[in-house]
Amino acid sequence: MGSLCAVPIFGDLLKSSNPDFVFLSKTLSDKKDIKELANKFGFFDYFAVDKVGREGGLAIMWKRFVGCNVIDFSNNHIDVHIMEGSNVDWRLTCYYGFPERDRRQNAWHFLRGLVRYDSIPWCIVGDFNDMLCVTNKMGPYPHPQSLLDGFKATIDDCGLLEVDLKGGDYTWEKSKGKPNWVRERLDRAFADAKRKFPLYRIDGEGVKRYFEERQKLEDLLMHEELYWKQRAKAFWLTEGDTNSKYFHAAASKRKKLNHITHLVTGENEVVDSHDGMGRVVLDYFRSVFDGRNSGSV
Incomplete structure (x- = not known):
């Protein structure tokens, strides 16, 4: 939520889908910022994990009629028990995987450690920073088969089945419109294969709306980055960097120097x-x- 455009787009998504429960990963925000966000959009309560430096940050928010009890958390996950009006008790894990390839083994070990052999259904959602098959990526440099096999083996060991999402094949992209344009499916949802998940459904229209709004956000962020590249000179930013107070200050300083x-x-x-x-x-x-x-x- 560190971008100037992210909050209003987030608000539009909430209005269109009216979710009972929201998970945000890589918020680049502190707890006080998440509290303000939850209050702004009328959530009853929230739980947040602070960012570390200029990276990370997790948050969940929920409505008043959703009983949510946080049972565990780290810089990579928030684990909660949820009680709904029908007294259905289930477990939800909101997850953000290590983005670095050299930490894939650590990520898979972490996922296996999340498995709890209790009687309630389990669902895990989030940005896994992993892929299951070659079709999960479009662009140069195919994803290594060893990493595909390792993630699939982990999901099998955890006893999980993927909850199919509709509305888009990819959830992350970089260098859109350029020869090295890369698109990948990194955001996923899995449910416990051994226990029937009571609230499982696919809201096709809602998912389609999500990807449409996500595309709008990415386009706005791209235009915003181009604007600051023009003000602060291209060498102040490298591909993939997001705007920050540093770059805004650099642009203002350069303007003064050029005056x-x-x-x-x-x-x-x-x-x-x-x-x-x-x-x-x-x-x-x-x-x-x-x-x-x-x-x-």
């Missing part, structure tokens, strides 16, 4: 008024094009 406060004429006269500098510049270029330049600016 002309005064000009000196050929007669060493200092001119600092706006109109005066305009006349000096005009006289200078007139003399250049007339071939009679004898002064300097």
